Amino acid sequence: MNRRKEAEIKKALAYEAKRKEERPVTSEKEKQIENMKKAWHKFSRNKLSVVGLIIVCLIVLGAVFAGYITPYPEHASAYVDFANSSKAPSSRFLLGTDNMGRDILTRIVFSFRGALYMAVIVLLIAVPSGVFLGILAGYLKGSVLDTIVMRITDVFLSVPALLLALAVASVLKPNLTNAMIAVTVMWWPWYTRLVYGMATSYRNENFVISADLIGAGKFHIIFREILPNCLSAIFTKMALDVGWVILIGATLSYVGLGEQPPTPSLGQMVSDGSRYMPDAWWMTVFPSIAIIIIILGFNFMGDGIGDMLSKGDGKDE
Amino acid sequence: MNFKRFILHRLLLSIIVIFGLSIVIFCIARIIPGDPARMALGATATDYALENFREENHLNEVLPVQYVYWIGGVLRGDFGISTMTSRPVSGDIMEFLPATLEVVVLAALFLVVGSIFLGTLAAKHRDSVLDGLIRVFSYAGVAMPGFVLAILLMLLFGYVWPVIPVLGRLSHGITSPPSITGMYTVDSLLSGDFKTFWNAFLHTLVPALALCAGGMFQEARLVRNAMTENMGRDYLAAMKGYGVPNRLIMNKYLLKPSLIPAVSCMGMDIASLMSNAFLIEVIFGWPGISKYGMNGMLAKDLNAISGVIMVFGILFVGINILVDIIVAYLDPRIRLGGGK
Numbered sequence: 031m032n033r034r035k036e037a038e039i040k041k042a043l044a045y046e047a048k049r050k051e052e053r054p055v056t057s058e059k060e061k062q063i064e065n066m067k068k069a070w071h072k073f074s075r076n077k078l079s080v081v082g083l084i085i086v087c088l089i090v091l092g093a094v095f096a097g098y099i100t101p102y103p104e105h106a107s108a109y110v111d112f113a114n115s116s117k118a119p120s121s122r123f124l125l126g127t128d129n130m131g132r133d134i135l136t137r138i139v140f141s142f143r144g145a146l147y148m149a150v151i152v153l154l155i156a157v158p159s160g161v162f163l164g165i166l167a168g169y170l171k172g173s174v175l176d177t178i179v180m181r182i183t184d185v186f187l188s189v190p191a192l193l194l195a196l197a198v199a200s201v202l203k204p205n206l207t208n209a210m211i212a213v214t215v216m217w218w219p220w221y222t223r224l225v226y227g228m229a230t231s232y233r234n235e236n237f238v239i240s241a242d243l244i245g246a247g248k249f250h251i252i253f254r255e256i257l258p259n260c261l262s263a264i265f266t267k268m269a270l271d272v273g274w275v276i277l278i279g280a281t282l283s284y285v286g287l288g289e290q291p292p293t294p295s296l297g298q299m300v301s302d303g304s305r306y307m308p309d310a311w312w313m314t315v316f317p318s319i320a321i322i323i324i325i326l327g328f329n330f331m332g333d334g335i336g337d338m339l340s341k342g343d344g345k346d347e
Numbered sequence: 348m349n350f351k352r353f354i355l356h357r358l359l360l361s362i363i364v365i366f367g368l369s370i371v372i373f374c375i376a377r378i379i380p381g382d383p384a385r386m387a388l389g390a391t392a393t394d395y396a397l398e399n400f401r402e403e404n405h406l407n408e409v410l411p412v413q414y415v416y417w418i419g420g421v422l423r424g425d426f427g428i429s430t431m432t433s434r435p436v437s438g439d440i441m442e443f444l445p446a447t448l449e450v451v452v453l454a455a456l457f458l459v460v461g462s463i464f465l466g467t468l469a470a471k472h473r474d475s476v477l478d479g480l481i482r483v484f485s486y487a488g489v490a491m492p493g494f495v496l497a498i499l500l501m502l503l504f505g506y507v508w509p510v511i512p513v514l515g516r517l518s519h520g521i522t523s524p525p526s527i528t529g530m531y532t533v534d535s536l537l538s539g540d541f542k543t544f545w546n547a548f549l550h551t552l553v554p555a556l557a558l559c560a561g562g563m564f565q566e567a568r569l570v571r572n573a574m575t576e577n578m579g580r581d582y583l584a585a586m587k588g589y590g591v592p593n594r595l596i597m598n599k600y601l602l603k604p605s606l607i608p609a610v611s612c613m614g615m616d617i618a619s620l621m622s623n624a625f626l627i628e629v630i631f632g633w634p635g636i637s638k639y640g641m642n643g644m645l646a647k648d649l650n651a652i653s654g655v656i657m658v659f660g661i662l663f664v665g666i667n668i669l670v671d672i673i674v675a676y677l678d679p680r681i682r683l684g685g686g687k
Contacts, residue, residue, distance in 0.1 A: 184360075185367035188667070189660045190622040197375050197656055200644030277492055281626065284494050285641065297494075304498050304630075308506040318495040325490035 072338045079334020085327030093142035105132035106140035108292035116310050126312035128302065134312060137294035138320045144289045145296060145324065148210050149275040153268055156214045160221025161257075161264060167222070168229025169252050180226065186219040192278055199287040209288040213278055217271070224267060228260045262339035269335040273328030280321050296321050350675065357671055361664040368660040369421060373414050375656075376649045386647055387430045426654035431646045436654040440636055444658065445529025446516060447624055447635030453551050454558035455617050461563045462609060466570025467602065473575060485568040488561035493623035497557040497630040504553050512546075513553050514632045521546050554631045558623055562616035566609050573605035607678050614670030618663045 074080050097103045101124075111131030119126040125134040167179040186194070191213070198212035232238055233256070241255050282288040284297030291298060296317050303313025377383075384400045385392065392400075401407050404427070405416045420427065426436035469478040505513045512518055516531055524534040524543050531547035577583070578601065586596050621637075628638040636655055643651030 181363060181367060184364050185371055188361075188364045188368060188664055189656065190618050190663070192619070193622040193625065193656060193659060194371075194375075196625060196641075196644060197372075197652055198378075200652065201375060201378065201647065201649070273490070277490075281492055281494065284492075284626065285629075286645070297492075300495065300498065307498070308502050311502070314498060314502075318491075318498070321492060321495060322487065322490045326486060329486075329489060 069338050072340075073334045076334060076337060078330045079337065082327045082330025082332070082334060085323060086331050089142050089324055089327060090146065092139045093146050096136075096139045096143060100133075100136040100139050102133040102136045103140075105136045106294055116306065116313075118310075119312055125316045126310070128299070128313050129306060129310075134299070134316055137299060138296070138317055141289075141294040141296045141299065141317075141320075142324070144206060144293065145276045145279055148206065148213070148279045148288075149272045151210050152214045152217055152275050153271060156217035157221050157264065157268055160218030161225050161260070163218070164222035164225030165229045165252055165256060165260065168226040169233055169248070169256060171230050171233065179222065183219040183222045183226075186216065187223065191216040192281060195278055195282065196285070196287065199282055204287045204290060206289045206293075209279060209282045212282070212287075213275060217275070220271075221264065221267070224263060225260050228263060229256055232256045232259055266332065266336040266339055270329060270332035273325040273332065276328070277321070277325055296324075353675060354668075354672060357668050361668055365661055365664055369418055369657065370414070372653045372656050372660075373417055376653045377410060377413075383649060386649070421657060426657070427650035429643070429648055429651045429654075431643055431648040431651055436650045439639060439651065440654055440658055442529070443634060443636040443639045446531075446633060447621075447628065447637055449530040449532060450551055450554050450558065450628075450633060450635065451617075451621055451624060454555040454620055457555055458559040458563050458566060458616060458620065459613065461559070462566030462613075463570055463602075463606070465563070465567035466574065466609070467597070469567060469571040470574035470578070470605075471597070478571070481564055481567050481571070484560075485564040488564045491561060493557065493561065494626040494630060496560060497554075497627045500553055500557050501630060511552055512550050516547060516550050516634065517543070518546055518550075554627055554633055557627050557631070558620050562613075562620060566613060566616060569609040569612060570605060573608050574601060577601055577605050603677060607674060610670060610674050610677060614667050617666050617670075621659060621662065 073083075092099065096106070100106070109130070109132055111127075114123070114127050114131040115129050117123055117127040117131070123133050123135070125138070127133055128137070163179050163183075167176040170176050195209075195212040195216045198215055199209050202208035202211065229252075238251060238255050241251050246255070279288055280295070280297035280300075282297065283295040284301045286298070286301070288297060289295035299317035300314055300321070303310065303315075303317065306313050382397075384397045384404075384406055388396055388400055405413055408416070417427075424437050426440070428434065429436045429439055432439055465481055469475075469481050472478060501513055504511050517523060521543055524531055524538050524540055524547075527534045527537055532544055532551060535541070535543035535547055583596060583601060586600060587593075591600075624635065624637040625641050627633070628635045629641050632638075636658065640652065640655035640659075642648075643655065
């Protein structure tokens with residue numbers, strides 16, 4: 031009886047060892063797949079998030095392959111065809127043509143490029159700098175650095191982003207790069223404020239205090255202990271902010287402080303088209319709808335990412 | 348911290364913020380690549396005139412000294428001469444600000460009243476058609492840039508259904524009322540001229556609507572969500588049990604705590620309302636300070652830009668203090684300094 035039990039235990043242990051030896055990779059992979067399934071479940075619980083994801087994917091694909099999928103790629107630059115100017119939507123020009131005879135659909139799809147480019151660059155610069163300042167000020171709460179950084183942040187947050195961005199863009203030369211500079215200058219304080227709040231609360235948590243006690247350096251505590259805990263909030267905000275940056279970008283280009291013609295941009299198309307209202311309504315209405323759809327898409331997707339990352343990152347649940 | 352000290356603390360903080368803002372604005376006005384004197388006087392100006400201009404405006408000093416001169420002027424209400432209108436910027440601002448305030452105040456009024464009204468209605472009739480409509484509009488309000496809404500409203504009321512005038516402040520043939528506050532609606536009321544008042548009011552309507560619509564539906568959602576969340580609270584059930592009339596419960600004990608999240612957002616919303624005015628005034632041909640500022644920006648009129656942004660910054664900070672005070676009034680936890 032005893033021997034049999036022993037043999038059974040041995041067998042089980044051997045099996046366990048074998049299993050560990052043989053399938054460490056697959057089990058890790060399975061775990062990953064499991065995690066991804068969980069994350070997708072959380073994301074897709076709200077159907078609007080899925081709609082947002084589809085919209086965003088279509089827009090990104092459209093921007094990347096604009097040259098192949100649009101009917102008249104040559105219309106995306108300085109192209110003039112007065113024979114077809116201001117034509118109403120038809121089977122030849124699905125969304126009509128503008129006053130130069132250029133296909134509106136083509137120009138809308140090409141303008142996604144500038145909009146996405148702007149959002150990506152602005153966030154790539156503004157988020158790391160804002161996060162860095164916020165986490166530093168939050169960890170060193172009460173220091174001179176904290177006071178200086180947070181008071182500057184307050185100043186920038188006291189005036190709406192659009193207004194200061196307009197001012198900065200207007201004193202610079204009007205082009206896409208300067209519009210991006212203007213928006214970036216206005217964008218980092220939001221991340222500083224966000225991360226600052228989290229960093230000040232985490233610095234009193236046990237995991238930070240114990241890391242401090244075993245002699246971890248400040249650098250390690252800030253970037254290895256505190257930062258990973260802030261990431262999900264930062265990513266959620268970033269996903270939502272893509273839409274906002276595009277909105278401000280469209281506003282800047284609407285007043286002529288963004289991308290310059292002949293390169294198409296949504297705001298500029300709306301503003302050019304509005305001069306031909308109401309007869310040539312398609313010149314204004316379709317680019318406007320495009321703006322609304324982009325921003326809705328990013329907002330819905332951002333909400334979904336927020337759901338996905340909330341409560342335990344979808345990993346350790 | 349008691350209520351008075353709370354307000355005092357906020358006031359002191361905002362003075363620091365406004366001071367910081369003046370530095371930021373000064374830096375923006377000076378980061379320009381190029382010669383401010385040349386920009387002010389144009390390409391044909393002689394060297395002598397340029398030198399004179401620099402001397403007059405202290406442009407030969409180092410930047411901190413220039414800032415001290417500038418802020419000294421600002422504190423006395425002197426923002427310099429606008430290169431666009433060749434008049435003092437402060438005079439221009441005094442002339443154009445009332446028109447903007449007229450629209451913004453009406454829009455803010457719409458925002459507050461409309462959002463509370465719609466939110467309460469949606470909370471009362473949960474999952475009804477109205478509730479769904481408000482949800483759809485709040486999504487659209489998030490995604491629709493102010494200028495798009497303005498253009499669409501312009502199309503609707505200007506061409507499709509011309510029942511309300513959309514351009515300018517008064518119709519042709521109606522003389523402007525005697526200037527008391529500079530706001531046509533208020534002035535005409537004060538001088539008892541109801542016909543002018545009605546005309547001026549109608550002209551304010553569409554721009555105000557274009558300004559507030561996006562924020563209004565979002566606020567309505569916030570009010571609605573807070574109300575439906577609070578509806579399940581024990582204290583309301585207790586009140587119902589005591590026999591407190593349903594109406595009193597709805598309008599007082601449920602509404603008041605449910606307004607807190609919406610009011611804290613309203614400050615931001617009213618602020619963004621004013622920045623949206625920058626585009627909307629241009630579209631509706633509204634001769635306000637935003638249109639003036641926008642023209643200044645396009646003409647690179649540095650004094651006008653810095654003056655307008657300074658005024659807006661002070662207004663925003665003021666609105667935020669006001670909102671903080673209202674939130675403190677609504678939320679005794681803040682007012683009395685207990686809890687978080």
